[in-house]
Amino acid sequence: MDALRGYGELGLGSRLKRVSEYLMKETQLVYNHFNIDFDPYLFPVFKIISNKNGVTNSEIQNSLKYTQPAISQTLNKLKDKGLIVIKNDTLDKRKKIVSLSYKGNKTLIQLKPIWKSIDEVIKTYTLEKSSSLIEHLNSLENKLNKKSFSNTIIENVKMEVNQxxxxxxxxxxxxxxxxxxxxxxxxxxxxxxxxxxxxxxxxxxxxxxxxxxxxxxxxxxxxxxxxxxxxxxxxxxxxxxxxxxxxxxxxxxxxxxxxxxxxxxxxxxxxxxxxxxxxxxxxxxxxxxxxxxxxxxxxxxxxxxxxxxxxxxxxx
Amino acid sequence: MDALRGYGELGLGSRLKRVSEYLMKETQLVYNHFNIDFDPYLFPVFKIISNKNGVTNSEIQNSLKYTQPAISQTLNKLKDKGLIVIKNDTLDKRKKIVSLSYKGNKTLIQLKPIWKSIDEVIKTYTLEKSSSLIEHLNSLENKLNKKSFSNTIIENVKMEVNQxxxxxxxxxxxxxxxxxxxxxxxxxxxxxxxxxxxxxxxxxxxxxxxxxxxxxxxxxxxxxxxxxxxxxxxxxxxxxxxxxxxxxxxxxxxxxxxxxxxxxxxxxxxxxxxxxxxxxxxxxxxxxxxxxxxxxxxxxxxxxxxxxxxxxxxxx
DNA sequence: TAATTTTACATAAGTACTTATATAAATATT
DNA sequence: AATATTTATATAAGTACTTATGTAAAATTA
The missing domain is CATH 3.40.630.30 (Gcn5-related N-acetyltransferase (GNAT))
Structure with missing residues (x-):
């Protein structure tokens, strides 16, 4: 039935892509559910900006090892959403200093419980002994197939909130x-x-x-x-x-x-x-x-x- | 330095994507090196066609769990490269039967030693005990950083060919x-x-x-x-x-x-x-x-x- | 000090998928 | 038998990246 799984190690690249895309799509559903105007693809860049206040395009690029245009485009999207502010560096006029806007900080507060749940759920799914990467992926996909990732996260967040x-x-x-x-x-x-x-x-x-x-x-x-x-x-x-x-x-x-x-x-x-x-x-x-x-x-x-x-x- | 790695389980989605894209890009280099007009993204579909001779668009879709347009587009690319032939089904006129062309079979012969090497190398990289998926990914990325995947595969293929x-x-x-x-x-x-x-x-x-x-x-x-x-x-x-x-x-x-x-x-x-x-x-x-x-x-x-x-x- | 190289960032176009939608043929329902 | 639904495939447009290229400022070299 699942041909990709049958290809074993040979299909690892396609396999990783499939799991990644599923997680991204489901995470988007979680953000939508909680009415947060955010996007899983923005996560790595947004998180860096929220960690150290005032970073440049190239600093982000070095940390993430994406290409420079990818960072520029992501920053544009974050700016369009009003989540960041970009100031020109006074010392080096080429540089642009990026930091969270007021809205960005508010969004961060909304995102944090979700990120916490994602981390927890992925940990309960993947912190287990296994003798190969493919075995780990099989186990993870089995769990994700049983119950959708988005629902698991949403319930987990609500439970935490209730407490x-x-x-x-x-x-x-x-x-x-x-x-x-x-x-x-x-x-x-x-x-x-x-x-x-x-x-x-x-x-x-x-x-x-x-x-x-x-x-x-x-x-x-x-x-x-x-x-x-x-x-x-x-x-x-x-x-x-x-x-x-x-x-x-x-x-x-x-x-x-x-x-x-x-x-x-x-x-x-x-x-x-x-x-x-x-x-x-x-x-x-x-x-x-x-x-x-x-x-x-x-x-x-x-x-x-x-x-x-x-x-x-x-x-x- | 590597922020994504620092995010642990939370960044799993982005992490899987990064590894996947690296493997894809490197595999493309291997195909280029051996002058094979092929593309790692075509792999899952091409492999299905080569396995069972005469499949339809929707059969491939069911096996791979991609969307139907993705399969259609991949089949178009394979056809443009002359690797497959598409016939109309006589019983059900909606269906189109896909099978490898002469060139497709020749290409398959060229691809097989490479696929064998990829499988072997990934196995030696990932058949090891670990206590979490992230740990496995860390180990894999460490190995890939040490020596480029494409070079490893190219050398492995040449060694096998020499024998x-x-x-x-x-x-x-x-x-x-x-x-x-x-x-x-x-x-x-x-x-x-x-x-x-x-x-x-x-x-x-x-x-x-x-x-x-x-x-x-x-x-x-x-x-x-x-x-x-x-x-x-x-x-x-x-x-x-x-x-x-x-x-x-x-x-x-x-x-x-x-x-x-x-x-x-x-x-x-x-x-x-x-x-x-x-x-x-x-x-x-x-x-x-x-x-x-x-x-x-x-x-x-x-x-x-x-x-x-x-x-x-x-x-x- | 002038010329060259490097760095920081932006933009354009391509790619491999996605969602949305269309069309024709087969199947199910009435 | 006529109509509605489902199935098989195609096409269009959007997205999140990529590569290729451009521009201005800074750093280096001559």
Whole structure:
């Protein structure tokens, strides 16, 4: 079936290429999953730039042993993506000093947990005794065939993230995050209505003092997501609302963790049900709501928000 | 220095690619050295076609797990090089049956000793115990850095060829090869003068019966090269001439082996010296003559051949 | 000090793949 | 039998490198 494997040592070159291309393609899928605008082919150059701040084209070339045009082209791509800044050297006017941009540093932070997982997974796959290189490749390809590399990495990253994730209740110091996280996604998908700005700027007044609850998801103590349970009227009806996750941390199922936390919390309060308003535009969100048991119900005419065209409820 | 190596398991993908590309590039050099119009990227597809005679595009695709357009494009290249023939299937008109052409089979014969060497060398490099894939790659790259892969293979092939090469004296059954081998190179570099045709067609009359000697280099009993020692006048002067090696077997230093054999033979006969006529056009040949001790001397006006513009002699 | 060589980087074109798409023939479904 | 789907192959365009080549600045040599 697999002719290349049958060629043994003779086909080593083609074989190595195949494994390499598979790993590259799968790593691209991982970056895509976590919404990181990055590319596995950029990795070697990007990593060098992130290691020693301020390197030149030729220094990178010497470290990597690629050709010089390859480095130039990669630097162009990194520049196009806004990940690096290039300054002219004042002493030697031929040289150009490359370093990470602000966006580059932010991307690096996003990449690090993925790189850590890749390193770990490859190690568990390849740190084993074997009596030939081909035997090692066979073993590696067998493992990669069993379960796709991208899925393995994605799960591994999420697991690690979960271990470092906690969900905490509202405190004054988090008010800023509550506003920023919500405004960010409103700006992306709709626009900030006056009522939004009023509520988001005064969570204490509009939510907490009325008996509502706000939760924050923290990754390594850093706030990355939020959600609120807001009382509607005085008959114990609560709305699940103001859910937002920072763009850099989407793909880690942090939203789902917040959702589960709200449901558990509502149950512990003895609430009979939860309702929420959303927009059909947000297909992924609706999918998650259904997954957690929310069922579509008719939406009232006099809704707070123009963007809402769907109402759902979860009855306990 | 080598950043990629420093990245360990994380950089495995880029690492595999680098090793693969090095092996491919070096293998191309080997094919070039032996004047074989072939390409390492064609190898997987070409090998499948040579294994089972009559395959289709999609059969190759299934065996190799490349994409279908990759196979189509490779088949086009193989067709352009004249290495394969493509017939339409009579039963299923969508299918095209691919098999080796006459030239493809000839090329396969040339490729086989090289493939054998590649397999052997890679085996000696990689059949060793190690506790991780990266460790194996390090070990392989160390060996490849010490001595270029292409040179290792070229030497290995030549060594193997030498073991299967013998040099024999003229027999009637070889007369045809004497003519064919010489005419082939004459046609390539010059043209066949009437005197050439006369001598080459009658080696018995013009060389053997006059006390001359003709040698044949045989690879696995198959004639691949020839050379003659032809007496000039009656004072024991001999001319080294009619040297030719088949185009498929150039690059194996068969010419040099014939040369050494002639010199040894001349010495054993107690000859005082050897002379030869050549053309400055044949730079590689002149280089070899000098390497074996021949020194340039003035060329006479009344030479047998128009193409000769240099005379050399080796005094024992 | 002037001329030459080397160094640092950029750009153009080629290659061996990829993905996306098209077309014709065979097969399956209705 | 007509229609839809699948299969076999081809073609076009994109990508991540390569080799070949160009240009300006620095370093070396005359």
């Amino acid at each position: 470092e994730l906690d969900i905490v209740l509202y405190e004054d110091k988090y008010a800023k995050y509550f506003y920023d996280l919500n405004v960010e996604w409103l700006k992306t998908y709709f626009y900030v209505e006056p009522y939004d700005d009023e509520v988001l700027s005064n969570p204490e007044k509009y939510i907490i003092s009325k008996g509502g609850h706000i939760f924050f998801a923290r990754l390594n103590k850093q706030v990355v997501g939020t959600v609120a349970l807001m009382p509607i009227g005085n008959d114990g009806l609560f709305e699940l609302t103001k859910m937002a996750v920072s763009p850099e941390h989407r793909g880690y199922k942090i939203g789902q963790q917040l959702m589960q936390h709200c449901i558990d919390y509502a149950k512990s309060l003895g609430l009979p049900k939860l309702i929420l308003y959303s927009s059909r535009k947000l297909e992924n969100a609706i999918y998650i709501y259904r997954k957690y048991g929310f069922i579509e119900v008719p939406v009232e005419a006099n809704c707070h928000y123009k963007r809402c065209d769907i109402k759902m409820e979860l009855v306990f | 299967e090469l013998d040099i024999v004296l003229y027999e009637d059954k070889y007369a045809k090869y004497f003519y064919d081998l010489n005419v082939e190179w004459l046609k390539t570099y010059f043209y066949v003068e009437p005197y050439d045709d006369e001598v080459l067609s009658n080696p018995e009359k013009y060389i053997i019966s006059k006390g001359g000697h003709i040698f044949f280099a045989r690879l696995n009993k198959q004639v691949v090269g020839t050379v003659a020692l032809m007496p000039i006048g009656n004072d024991g002067l001999f001319e080294l001439t009619k040297m030719a090696v088949s185009p498929e077997h150039r690059g194996y230093k068969i010419g040099q082996q014939l040369m050494q054999h002639c010199i040894d033979y001349a010495k054993s006969l107690g000859l005082p010296k050897l002379i030869l006529y050549s053309s400055r056009k044949l730079e590689n040949a002149i280089y070899i003559y000098r390497k074996y001790g021949f020194i340039e001397v003035p060329v006479e006006a009344n030479c047998h051949y128009k193409r000769c513009d240099i005379k050399m002699e080796l005094v024992f």
